[in-house]
Amino acid sequence: MIGHGERHLEGKPRGVTIAVIAAIAGAWLTVLGAAPAHAQAGCNPPPKPEPLQTPLNLTLVKRQLVYYRCTRYDADLAKVLHEARAWVERRAGRVARPALVLDIDETSLSNWEEILHNDFGFIAEGDCDLNSKRACGQGAWERSARAVAIVPTVHLFNAAKAHHVAVFFVTGRRDVWGERDATEFNLHKVGYEGWSGLYLRPQESHEHSVAPYKTWARSDIEAHGYTIIANVGDQWSDLANGHAERRFKLPNPFYYLP
Numbered sequence: 001m002i003g004h005g006e007r008h009l010e011g012k013p014r015g016v017t018i019a020v021i022a023a024i025a026g027a028w029l030t031v032l033g034a035a036p037a038h039a040q041a042g043c044n045p046p047p048k049p050e051p052l053q054t055p056l057n058l059t060l061v062k063r064q065l066v067y068y069r070c071t072r073y074d075a076d077l078a079k080v081l082h083e084a085r086a087w088v089e090r091r092a093g094r095v096a097r098p099a100l101v102l103d104i105d106e107t108s109l110s111n112w113e114e115i116l117h118n119d120f121g122f123i124a125e126g127d128c129d130l131n132s133k134r135a136c137g138q139g140a141w142e143r144s145a146r147a148v149a150i151v152p153t154v155h156l157f158n159a160a161k162a163h164h165v166a167v168f169f170v171t172g173r174r175d176v177w178g179e180r181d182a183t184e185f186n187l188h189k190v191g192y193e194g195w196s197g198l199y200l201r202p203q204e205s206h207e208h209s210v211a212p213y214k215t216w217a218r219s220d221i222e223a224h225g226y227t228i229i230a231n232v233g234d235q236w237s238d239l240a241n242g243h244a245e246r247r248f249k250l251p252n253p254f255y256y257l258p
Contacts, residue, residue, distance in 0.1 A: 040069065040070060040112065041112060041113050041116050042066055042069070042070065042116045043066075043069070043070035048067070049063045049064045049066075049067040050063060052064065062119065062120055065120065065253055065254060066116070068253065069112065069254070073251060076251045077150065077152065077250055077251060078152045080248050080249070080250050080251070081150075081152035081153055081155070081156050081232070081248070081250070082152065083248065084156055084230055084232055084248040085152075085155060085156045085159050087229070087230055087246055087248075088100055088156065088159060088160050088163065088165055088229060088230050089159055089163055091229045091230075091245070092160070092163035092164065092165050092229070093163065095227045095229055096227065097166070097225050097226045097227060098163075098164075098165045098166070098226070098227055098228075098229045099165060099166045099167070099168060099196070099221055099226035099227065099228045099229065100156075100157075100160045100165050100166070100167045100168070100228070100229065100230050100231075100232070101167075101168050101169075101170055101217075101218060101221065101228055101230070101231045101232065101244065102153065102156075102157070102167060102168070102169050102170070102232050102233075103169075103170060103171060103172075103232065103233035103234060103235070103238045104169055104171040104173065104183065104187075105147075105171065105172070105173070105234075106150075106234040106250065106252045106254070107150065107153060107232055107233050107234050107238070107250055108149070108150060108153045108154075108157075108169065108187070108192065109147035109148065109149065109150065109186060109187070109190065110147060110148050110149070110150050111141065111147050112148075113130060113146070113148075114128070114130070114136050114138075114141045114147075115254055115255070117130050117135075117136050118135055118136055120254060120255070121135070122138065122255065123135040123136060123137050123138060124137065124138050124139065125137050125138075125139065126140065127140050128140035128141045128144060139176075139179075142173060142179060142182060142183065142186075143178045143179065143182040144182070145182045145183075145185045145186035145189060146186075147186055147190075148190060149190035149191055149192075153232070154190070154191045154192065156232070157191075157192055157195075161194055165229070166195075166196040166197075166226060167194075167195045167196055168195065168196055168197040168198070168199065168217075168221055168226075169187070169192075169195060169197070169198045169199065170199045170214050170217045170218065170238075171183065171198075171199065171200055171201070172201050172210040172213075172214070172257060173200050173201065174200060174201050174202075174203055175200035175201060175202055175203055176203050179200060180198070180200055183198065183200070184198065197221070199217040199220075201213050208258060209237055209258040210235075210237045210238075210257055210258070211237040211240040211241060211258075212241075214237065214238055214240070215240065215241040215242075215243060218231065218243035218244060219243050221243075222243060227245070228243060228244040228245065229244070229245045229246065230244060230245065230246050230247070230248060231243075231244035231246070231247045231248070232247075232248045232250065233247075233248075233249065233250065234249070234250040234251070234252035235252065235256070235257045236249065237257055237258055
């Protein structure tokens with residue numbers, strides 16, 4: 001329903017210092033809207049990961065994930081969102097009633113603090129006190145509305161609005177008590193203003209995959225006369241089964257949703 005991995009430098013490049021390279025990289029990330037690594041939880045300084053073993057050791061995999069989050073993730077994310085923005089701006093004036101569909105978690109909002117606190121585990125129930133050593137419950141975290149914006153997505157959102165593209169959020173969050181109000185508040189708080197619709201997964205939906213629900217949501221948007229020019233998400237289940245001219249897959253090695 002419509003409602004409200006590591007990259008190594010081989011030696012030192014001739015005539016260019018590492019400091020200069022770092023400055024250029026930082027400036028480029030600023031242009032793309034990515035946050036500096038030192039500002040991220042668990043990234044001061046970025047941990048040096050150990051080589052992975054076979055069979056994979058879970059602790060070492062987690063260290064690799066933190067290292068990726070602290071070093072390359074922002075740039076990889078910003079690159080895809082920059083491409084999505086260019087496409088939306090180019091396509092907007094050529095389609096009647098164009099629309100952009102955005103997922104929320106790890107697409108529009110970042111839950112990194114909660115993910116890191118829980119050591120990549122999914123804890124469905126319980127309270128959420130990030131200052132304690134207790135696990136943080138997913139529902140309590142979402143209702144706290146403390147997720148921060150993924151800045152390049154805010155830029156994409158604003159560019160779409162400036163080009164008269166309707167923006168719809170389609171999230172796998174459940175439409176249960178308090179969830180819609182908290183999600184709307186969180187989106188407003190970090191700078192998303194003036195969207196055309198927010199879809200939450202119905203409480204009675206029990207499919208193993210979120211793909212059927214998200215496919216239905218996009219088809220419902222189309223049924224209201226919109227052409228979805230871009231669909232952006234961090235899971236392949238966000239993007240499955242068409243109902244969009246183009247789809248943009250954001251990196252997310254931190255969890256998997258079928």
